Amino acid sequence: MTAQVPGRLPVAGPADVRRAAVRLVRADGRSFTAVLLLNALAAGAGLAGPWLLGRIIDHVRAGGGVGAVDRMALAIVVCALAQLLLARWARYVGHRFGERTLARVREKFVDRALGLPASVVERAGTGDLTTRGTADVAAVGTTLRDVGPEFLVCVVQALFVLVAVFVLDPLLGVVGVLALTPIWWVLRWYLRRARDGYLAEGAATSEVAEILAATASGARTVEAFRLSGQRVSAGRDALDTSRRTRLYTLFLRSVFFPVIEVSYILPVAGVLLVGGVLHARGAVSLGTVVAAALYLRQFTEPLDQILMHVEQLQSSGASFARVEGLARAPRPAGTGASTPAPAPADDRIDVTGVRYAYERGGEVLRGVDLTVRPGERLAVVGPSGAGKTTLSRLLAGVDAPTEGSVTVGGVPVAGLEPERLRRQVVLVTQEHHVFLGTVRDNLRIAEPAATDEQLWSALAAVGADTWVRELPHALDTGLGTSAHRTDGSQAQQLALARVVLADPHTLILDEATALLDPTTARHTERALAAVLRGRTVIAIAHRLHTAHDADRVAVMEDGRLTELGTHDDLVASAGAYAALWHTWHGDAGDAGLSSGEDTRDAAADRGATARTGGRTP
Template identity: 50%
Template sequence: MTRLAVATTAQARRYARDLIRDYPGMFRATVGLHVAAAVAGLAGPRLLGDMVQGIHGHVPVRELDHLALAIAGFVVVQAVLIRYAHVASARLGESVLARLREEFVTRVLALPLSTVESAGTGDLLTRTTRDVDALSKCVRFAVPETLISLITLFLVIGALLVVSPVFAAPLLIGAPIIAVGTRWYLRHAPAGYLRQNAAYADVTEGLTETVEGARTVEALGRQRQRVARTDTDLRRSWRAERFTLHLRTVWWPLVEISYVLPMVLTLLTGGWLYLRGSVSLGALTAAVIYVQQLVDPLDRLVGWLDELEVGAAALARLLGVAAGPPPAATPRPEPAGNRMRVCGVRFSYEPGREVLHGIDLVLEPGERLAVVGVSGAGKSTLGRLLAGVHQPTAGSITVGGVPLAALPPERLRAEVALVTQEHHVFIGTLRDNLAMVRPGAQEGEIRAALTAVQALTWADELPNGLSTVVGAGGHPLSPAQAQQVALARVVIADPHTLVLDEATAMLDPRAARDLERSLAAVVSGRTVVAIAHRLFSAHDADRVAVVEAGRIVELGPHDELVAAGGVYAALWDSWQGGAMKKARPEGAPFP
């Protein structure tokens, strides 16, 4: 299994910087409000120090009242500024998060299907859930809280220097401790959190496979093996999380010491200087309060810096979905016609293990080709190559003289469409599910597509007809109905070539035969490649390609291949005497 890429730290930082540059006004407003709130908060300790000094010096009560009112005023101003600063931070965070989500969805939808299949569902599912949630928390809370903490720290230290540079000396003792500890943490944390997220993806992948294949696991008696696989994945995830926990248990105590120690030294040093008459009681009071004020932003910085590392790892994984060089801005060639040509195609899922060996094939426009063979012969792989899902390891596949790989995704899907056994009904109305392939489709076109796949009758019988909400939580559709919806989408998309890979597998033989005949009538004049075990597709096709061990061993019309008495004739005789005899009522004529 090939895991999806992860962006580098430099790429993640560059992307974050670009985001900030795209929202200059909101960013400046957010920073400005937080700076103003922090400055308003610095006035209180200084005024409180003046009040203590005034009480000690027996100043008039009126002056003390003025100081008290000033302190109260600054507290109110700070509260108002903090409120608007948090609103500005929330707006900026939600705007950035919305853009991140939209870009991530765009990246996911742009991924080649072959990349998704090779990576597996676990990694992609973890990125779309756990990593998006982590990044959401980081953008909404960690980034603004860290920004507030840094601004407050610098301003408080500046205010402390204004009171007296002597009081800043104890900070020099705590600074090296926090600097060394933070540097050690940041050196190990990124890789640790990436490893933790990757381990969690393995757990998700294993559990998903076990749940989806529960019946197969039970039938083969592989419960112990799957439990052992889950235990192994959980142990790996536990070790990864224990490592990041170890980083925090070392780093946090060091940070605690780095700001508790300066506060104690400030009290001792300031008291000693006050007794010697070097500093006033008001200055000592303001300095102690300022040092105390350093605790809260440092606490928040420590707490949220860990979330920043989690968010940075999540961002790197989300950006990695689209890792790779951007496509070159070169003119796209236009296909000259609809003829598809396969020349010397070879394909390997893994290096050194070829699945297809030198396939040559020409598909004429409007031809109906059936691809048959035993399971594992390479039929589905050939179909996916014809649909442009995979690219040949060697050789070429062209449409109208243009390689499929040279066509942009949106143009490729207008040329060739793949319909497999797998289908999905999205949450929404049945009409929306059908029109999604062409949003401008009219009601008549949608109903015609349903008629073509023999689904209009049951669609009209739904509680609200085409306006009935289907998908998860909506009106349930049977597997056969869901597959008919998928086929109706193809009819609406109207590509010139269809690759049907067991597209009617969920329907009973009679319904499947009727549906394929109806579909063939609708796509008259288009190329149809049908990959199936049910050989009535081959019986009705213009030509039949027999795939065996990754090669086309026979190619020709049904009657000629049966008369030749080769591989296809043996398949036909076996299917006619076995599966068809069971599928049709006794005495029914063979279609």
């Protein structure tokens, strides 16, 4: 069973966690077996000491010679040395097993995180994903590297010690086990509550991280709209929830450990009392009683470590459930099939009866029908809030429609596997990211095998080769806050160059050149058009020269597709697009479709054209 909180990534259930743990053990089964065997040998060597000491006591009481005592004492030293060496070897093998297993956990987490649909990450928030990839993975790593091997050692030692007591005298063994009853009850009490407590603590920590990340990234907006009071209040609420969850787990530990500490003396006291009575009646020898008491005293050390690790295992188990829960993150609604979608028959995109509504908002798209032919350049225009960006997300498979279908070659776009989807359709927005590393590293994200010649060609296609050549080390120049800092337009050009290298058959540009100045934007778009000739290009038009150059123009208003045709046909029809076109040229007043930003961009385009002596299309 997998727990799922709305808006959050899922958490794996206990059965899922057990199966995942078994898979990790099987992946390195030989090392795990070696760890168990070495621990068993070390525990066996440790049993010799108390038993030999009991033999020494009985031998001396019987009037035996010193030579036998010396030999048995030497045997105790040899067994203790053997136990030390075997235990160290077991820990060494266990730590290597833990490090290899942790590497598998990290690699699998990265693969799963990169394979998550963008819509799932957006709804969950980066705070939750970041916490799972840092604090939770680190907790799992500590368990695999340190706690796990130690726990195995202690469990084997404890089992061997109990068996040794029963071998010495079954009645003393029963007394020792019965004296452990308080530990058993408090352990059950703790385990019933610990997992949920630690899961709640992890979720609260993720919420704090999410609020801090959102506030930091939106600091300028918070300051501009004077939202600091609200953000501080939200942060305090999250911290208060986190504090309560931490106090609850602290309460569990404050009950668990004191009861354990008091209960340690009960097995030894019980064996000494019952053993004394049996020895007085001649039922057992004094050496047997002493050996049993020493075994149970020795038993408290691994038991103490086991119970200490139980607390850590509950915490890391909750972390592992959160890490493993990433595998059960939902795909967007409507993708439903458990088997991979078949390969698309062709590159044709069909939008049929599409409606879409966000979880916390009204309906954004209302019955959209559209067919995009392979190799076509389609411009989508309309006012802010008309549904253009939502439509682009559906076309790119980021989201699935609430009703209707969006298919490529007859296959639902949102149902494609991430790797195949990236080769079919690429969405480029105003949002961009420059990764830490060199210019070459940033470009090869799209195509790791790209040669330098291909990299320069991609940069030239988007007009970025000039400024890259001026960098101190060209393609080998480091990017980031501590190296060369790119501005918005440079970062956007790098993103577009990655698109050229990815070479998808369909490219969706959602105001992808909005951060470029008008002249650079026109150059970049025309260069891209030349590079992507023969491929499908869907442009969410920010400047109307994009629509003028398109094969067809789709006009969105209030979530509906109201007009569709060529630029000349739509202008001639004197509809909404014609009004927008004339307004953009300054030939008419506000027609109600163009936003103020569109008008400002049009004016900037006309000004740039006048300065360069060019002609506005």
